[in-house]
Amino acid sequence: MSDQPSPEVVIKTVDNGPYQVKGPIRLVDHDNNVYDLGPGRTKLLCRCGMSAKKPFCDGAHARNGFAATERSS
Ligand code: FES
Numbered sequence: 001m002s003d004q005p006s007p008e009v010v011i012k013t014v015d016n017g018p019y020q021v022k023g024p025i026r027l028v029d030h031d032n033n034v035y036d037l038g039p040g041r042t043k044l045l046c047r048c049g050m051s052a053k054k055p056f057c058d059g060a061h062a063r064n065g066f067a068a069t070e071r072s073s
Contacts, residue, residue: 008023008024008039009021009022009023009024009025010022013047013068014044014047015068015069016061016062016066016067016068016069017044017047017048017057017061017062017066017068018044018045018046018047018048018057018061019044019045019047020042020043020044020045021037021042021043021044021045022040022041022042023036023037023038023039023040023041023042023043024036024037024038024039024041025037025043027043027045027055029054029055030054030055043056044056044057045057046058046060046061047061047066047068048060048061048064048066048068050064050066
């Protein structure tokens with residue numbers, strides 16, 4: 001167990017899928033729409049580039065066979 005304090009924001013990659021972001025965060029999209037995500041709440045952000053609802057995941061990754069399981073180390 002790490003003795004680092006728990007971060008307030010956690011971003012997790014999902015194999016073959018989106019980024020899972022756990023708040024609290026403020027997300028501002030390309031049209032300046034603001035999405036406030038409270039503590040402990042989660043949103044899925046598109047990582048495959050195929051979502052019709054960017055920046056959010058709409059499940060297109062699964063329908064189109066997006067594959068991403070690489071590890072950074
Ligand atoms: S990651 Fe789900 S639609 Fe792109």
